Amino acid sequence: MKTVDIHTHLLNPAVRFDRLFDRLAAPLFARSLGVDPQALKDHPWETYVQAMAHAVATSARIEQACLFAVDAKVDRKGRELHRDGTVCADTTDVLGVARRFPGLFIPFLSVNPLRPDAIERLEEYAAAGCSGAKFLQNYWEVNLNDESLIPYYEKLAALKLPLVVHVGSELTIASKRAYEGADMLRLPLDCGVTVIAAHMGLGQIDHLALPWRNLSRNPRWFDADYHRILEMLETRENLYGDLSALLIPLRARALEHLSRQQQVHHKLLFGTDYPVPFTLRFNTHGLPRATVRKIRRVTNPFDRYAATLEEFFPEQSPVWSNYRKVLPQ
Ligand SMILES: [Zn+2]
Secondary structure, three states: OOEEEEEEEOOOOOOOOOOHHHHHHHHHHHHHHOOOHHHHHHOHHHHHHHHHHHHHHHOOOEEEEEEEOEOOEEOOOOOEEEOOOOOOEOHHHHHHHHHHOOOOEEEEEOOOOOOOOHHHHHHHHHHOOOOEEEEOHHHHOOOOOOHHHHHHHHHHHHOOOOEEEEOOOOOOOOOOHHHOOHHHHHHHHHOOOOEEEEHHHOOOOOOOOOHHHHHOOOHHHOOHHHHHHHHHHHHOOOEEEEOOOOOOHHHHOOHHHHHOOHHHHHHEEOOOOEOOOOOOOOOOOOOOHHHHHHHHOOOOHHHHHHHHHHOOOOOOOHHHOOHHHHOOO
């Protein structure tokens, strides 16, 4: 049975892979996308979009991907303070890509709630076909429990748009730690929004004096937010969690534990965080060598991610069909 990827990203149309770090990382990134590094350098955005569409179209395991915009950082007058050259993408760009490749993408809007016209934008993008919303409040430096956001949440709830909220460490963009925590979920949940906590609150480097604990598979040393979210998934009816970007070592250490938390599996959603790369070369996630070799032969990036997660959440797990609970049919 095919599933839906609840968490993928469009990149900034102005993205370039020619900064020093990018020059080093670009060949690796190109390989993980299955594209020619030179094409990625010459026509970065177009190469990326086509590679992603091709990967979704040819995937054996996913039939569609929820494609996220990420709004810019703005002030309360709507003046732009920062627009990340890689991560930020406009909702209109996401809608354009979804129209260009019919049936492959489910567009998710991103509207910084500080914008004076935020609520009109929500209505406009919902009418244009967006099926959900994405927050990167840790980058925007927006406290989600600020009561001035209540009308925004009420509009999301009225439009039945699920809201994906980043919870846990942020590795790709400037981020304010105070706004990365599970406590950010309280007010949107209280307002009746269907909230999806991305990354299960994992990945913070909490143990500075005893650094190996950051990679320990002993649940005692996992992020406090991870345990919090597990509890909240049981008590908050409108809260879900996604499994995106869980294959990096700081998060993957919890996979085995999470696979045993059957009491919340009806609330977990499959997602990848594409194009965030991951490798099984240096990190086997506790899987037998033969299994890792088999998975590494899978070339489609969505299928490779799904094949890895399937070792923890077998085919009959609700994880693969839970998307139906949060997306409009
Ligand atoms: Zn993401």
